[in-house]
Amino acid sequence: MSHTLGIRQAQKQKTRQALLDAALGLLEEQSLSSLGLREVTRAVGVAPTAFYRHFRSTADLGVALVEEALGSLHPMIRTTVSSAGDSDQRIERAVGLIAHHVETHPAHVRFIARERHGGVQSVRQAIQDQLARFTEEVKAALAKDPVSEGWNDDDLRMLAHLYVDQMLMTASLFLDALEAPEEERRRVVQVATRQMRLISIGREHWLD
Amino acid sequence: MSHTLGIRQAQKQKTRQALLDAALGLLEEQSLSSLGLREVTRAVGVAPTAFYRHFRSTADLGVALVEEALGSLHPMIRTTVSSAGDSDQRIERAVGLIAHHVETHPAHVRFIARERHGGVQSVRQAIQDQLARFTEEVKAALAKDPVSEGWNDDDLRMLAHLYVDQMLMTASLFLDALEAPEEERRRVVQVATRQMRLISIGREHWLD
């Protein structure tokens, strides 16, 4: 692999990325279903027809954005759920990781939160597929945890589902508090931490 | 109150409602930020300019839809959280109420789920305001429950928040499974029930 691709394909990928970036920017103040192809090309500074060299439609571009936003997130998931430390330490680290990711990729997070239930079917589907993969990975990680001894498959899946949803909820909360005073951001940390702690407690007593 | 309003204002409210209904229908396949005013009036069968007699913009119409979708939901909230029965019975009833509401008002539920993180600021704000009211009501109901004895204000609020979010998550799940085979719908009931049960268990052991 890593075949140094010619200056031709390199330039193509460059404009393609520029289109993705511009779209992501424009999507901070609207939904994908109202994003126009001309709007995107205008923001990049290329002719409208150039768009078709890279995407069939804005919906197609949306699907590409889903992969950009979620595809590279799988490694993080693993370190979030599994690994060492007692319960409180793991929770603290998970919340910290989420907060950090929202701070470094706010537009991506906003895009996912917005389009997860958004008006474009194919994009909704792409997000659901990725989240389903996340859920499976979390479930696999949970299965290895000694706390989950004796849990059946359905219960593991419902807990994984709960964790993934909770992650997104927390990320969305951080997003809304991004430009808020630090006081409120700490309240978000507090709420998220306590919610995860409550879930954790429920988990420990599940088999009673 | 209840002053039988003249046939003039009656007709006005009628077209206003027709605009709201038509918009709600159109919003099943797109987001509010891409909903055109002409699109709505065309669906109703009135002139585009008639729109301005009722709403400043489609965003304004969206805010009205929020109140229609969530405003009448407050009484239900109360019966969902509080009232009699042991833990499992209350959960079963809550999940049933949510499922029923999704079946009878699917478009409203879809609208809220979609626009909660959608591209129109004022509508997002309106939804957040209503949800904050819900959270306060749930918190008040929780405070009266003997299980919550000894809980401080912050913990009550975080639990109320968790319940409200869980309610929306569940509603969204039911929505996606609306036209799916009954088998999958029962799986949704199962997952939602177990998640609430886990939360309930965590709640009982919170003060350990």
Place this chain on the structure above:
DNA sequence: AATTCCAGAGAACAGTTGTTAACTGCATGG
């Protein structure tokens, strides 16, 4: 060095959009 390929430009299309202004007809209040 000659040829093919292709990312992007340019122009034109039919259709759409939000908003304005001036109007019409009918229910309302004096």
Place this chain on the structure above:
DNA sequence: CCATGCAGTTAACAACTGTTCTCTGGAATT
């Protein structure tokens, strides 16, 4: 019964949309 108010109509506007076809310059291939 007559004058006023106002929901909804009609017509027109400039601006915008997605998509098509044709063209061009320079990289890639032979």
